[in-house]
Amino acid sequence: MNFDIEFALEIVxxxxxxxxxxxxxxxxxxxxxxxxxxxxxxxxxxxxLMRAIAQFIIDAIRSTPxxxxxxxLFFVLPYYGVKLPAMxxxxxxxxxxxSGYISEVFKAGIDTIPAGQSQAAQSLGLGRVDTxxxxxxxxxxxxxxxxxxxxxxxxxxxxxLLALLGVPEMLGSALDVASEAYRFAEPTFVSGVLFLxxxxxxxxxxxxxxxxxxxxxxxx
Amino acid sequence: xxxxxIMRGIYSGFGVTMNVTILALVYAIPFAVVAGVxxxxxxxxxxxxxxxxxxxxxxxxxxxxxxxxxxxLPAFGxxxxxxxxxxxxxxxxxxxxxxxxxxxxxxxxxxxQCEAGLALGLSRxxxxxxxxxxxxxxxxxxxxxxxxxxxxxGTSLVSLLTLSxxxxxxxxxxxxxxxxxxxxxxxxxxxxxxxxxxxxxGRYLExxxxxxxxxxxxx
Numbered sequence: 001m002n003f004d005i006e007f008a009l010e011i012v013x014x015x016x017x018x019x020x021x022x023x024x025x026x027x028x029x030x031x032x033x034x035x036x037x038x039x040x041x042x043x044x045x046x047x048x049l050m051r052a053i054a055q056f057i058i059d060a061i062r063s064t065p066x067x068x069x070x071x072x073l074f075f076v077l078p079y080y081g082v083k084l085p086a087m088x089x090x091x092x093x094x095x096x097x098x099s100g101y102i103s104e105v106f107k108a109g110i111d112t113i114p115a116g117q118s119q120a121a122q123s124l125g126l127g128r129v130d131t132x133x134x135x136x137x138x139x140x141x142x143x144x145x146x147x148x149x150x151x152x153x154x155x156x157x158x159x160x161l162l163a164l165l166g167v168p169e170m171l172g173s174a175l176d177v178a179s180e181a182y183r184f185a186e187p188t189f190v191s192g193v194l195f196l197x198x199x200x201x202x203x204x205x206x207x208x209x210x211x212x213x214x215x216x217x218x219x220x
Numbered sequence: 221x222x223x224x225x226i227m228r229g230i231y232s233g234f235g236v237t238m239n240v241t242i243l244a245l246v247y248a249i250p251f252a253v254v255a256g257v258x259x260x261x262x263x264x265x266x267x268x269x270x271x272x273x274x275x276x277x278x279x280x281x282x283x284x285x286x287x288x289x290x291x292x293l294p295a296f297g298x299x300x301x302x303x304x305x306x307x308x309x310x311x312x313x314x315x316x317x318x319x320x321x322x323x324x325x326x327x328x329x330x331x332x333q334c335e336a337g338l339a340l341g342l343s344r345x346x347x348x349x350x351x352x353x354x355x356x357x358x359x360x361x362x363x364x365x366x367x368x369x370x371x372x373x374g375t376s377l378v379s380l381l382t383l384s385x386x387x388x389x390x391x392x393x394x395x396x397x398x399x400x401x402x403x404x405x406x407x408x409x410x411x412x413x414x415x416x417x418x419x420x421x422g423r424y425l426e427x428x429x430x431x432x433x434x435x436x437x438x439x
Contacts, residue, residue, distance in 0.1 A: 003295040059423075063415035064408050065373035068387060072408060075400035160283040164380070171284055184291035192280050192288040199279045 008186040011177050015190050018173035019198065025091055025169060026156040032095030033155065034148065037102030041110070042132070044103070054103075061100030066158055069097050074165050090162035098155055105151065109143035110136060145213060149206035156202055160195070170194055221397055226406045233389035234410075240307050240375045240385065241368075247311025248318060248371065255315065256322025257348065277316035283377055285309045290381050306378035314371045321363040325356035362429060365422035369415050376411070386410055 043054035061069075070093035077084060113136060121131040163172035174191035178184045221229075258270045277285075290305045300308070329352055337347035379388035390407040394400060 003292065059416060059419050060412055063369065063373075063419045064411045065376040065387070067376045067379075068390075068404070068407050068411060071387075072404040075394065075404055079400050157279075157281045160281040163283070171281070171287070175287075178291075184287070185295040186292075188284065188287040188290075189292045192284045195284050196276070196280050200275075203279070 015174045018170040021169040022159050025159045029091050029094035030152050030155050033098035033102050036099035040103035041106040058100045066097040086165040087167045105144050105147040109140045113139050229393050230386050230389050230410045233386040236385040237375050241372050243307035244311035248315035251315030252318030256319035260323045260326045274316045277312045302381040302383050310374050321360045325359045362426040
């Protein structure tokens with residue numbers, strides 16, 4: 001079987017149809033993972049028992065494959081009668097998986113803030129929540145923006161996992177074309193090239209954003 | 221089927237998971253060192269070529285790379301087994317990430333290290349081999365461990381190329397018994413048992429190495 005370039009070009013629009021889902025899934029998963037990651041990190045900085053539990057959850061998330069976590073949710077939830085759209089399950093799975101990594105980003109971001117900041121806030125009579133919102137978070141944002149940018153790229157690169165749940169994102173629509181035409185070489189190749197281009201655009205966007213914030217100190 | 225039998229069934233794929241991981245490391249480590257060093261030293265067109273190669277392996281989803289290589293290589297007349305393709309793609313992907321750590325570690329070294337070596341009359345290559353690389357490699361041990369975990373987890377994807385690794389075995393058991401709760405909990409546990417100790421080791425080394433480096437600056 002030879003590589004048919006004409007066929008490859010012909011199917012580009014059909015594979016591109018999945019780009020909308022790819023972008024939605026990455027964007028929502030990124031927001032979900034950031035929120036959940038921040039929650040784990042706050043849990044880790046609270047009560048000692050919570051700290052141990054959160055630490056174990058984070059390490060366990062980081063020690064199991066994203067594919068298996070997504071499969072777990074996809075097959076186990078319906079068994080207990082929870083029927084959700086595949087895309088929702090996939091987004092939840094990716095958010096959960098990356099929250100483990102993003103909590104480490106928040107940890108590093110908060111660790112670099114001098115302890116005097118929260119001590120000063122406490123001596124001014126601010127409560128724990130107010131300290132986090134008004135003193136820690138604004139300073140932390142500057143530290144976490146760059147690593148969060150890289151994680152937005154990693155999340156984009158993990159969205160093809162949803163194709164395995166039957167979500168028609170870019171790999172999914174490529175596989176649909178493939179099974180219709182019974183030619184796998186061209187569709188998978190085309191989706192690879194499209195992902196490469198999309199990723200380069202996102203990387204350039206993240207770099208631009210970091211420069212705007214004046215965060216970029218050394219080249220990529 | 222008891223939980224013990226399920227775990228035994230899943231671990232019957234352990235050999236494949238380990239073999240893919242080891243072969244992938246054989247691709248990843250040399251690629252990371254060579255690409256990282258080349259990217260650090262090359263300039264102009266060469267730097268562009270090295271960066272493009274690294275970015276190619278880093279910037280596409282692993283799953284898409286696996287499918288594209290598995291299905292496209294035969295179209296170009298190259299016939300490789302699923303095992304070879306899986307290890308090649310996973311290895312070069314991990315190597316591309318690793319090359320960035322090597323380059324960052326080389327860049328982070330004090331310039332005085334290289335200058336002192338040159339002043340002692342060592343050649344540039346000898347300075348790299350005896351002075352710069354050993355320090356860079358020690359500095360990136362925690363990163364290396366984290367990336368090895370990523371690689372072990374990444375091997376779950378080769379189940380989609382019909383290699384009978386642990387994830388594939390779990391799929392088989394699932395088709396046989398339709399007991400998703402115990403089988404997929406078992407699969408999570410199976411990976412956790414392998415990777416959790418390594419995660420803890422990585423965390424510990426990160427702490428101790430950071431301490432060691434901090435101390436050396438106090439002279």
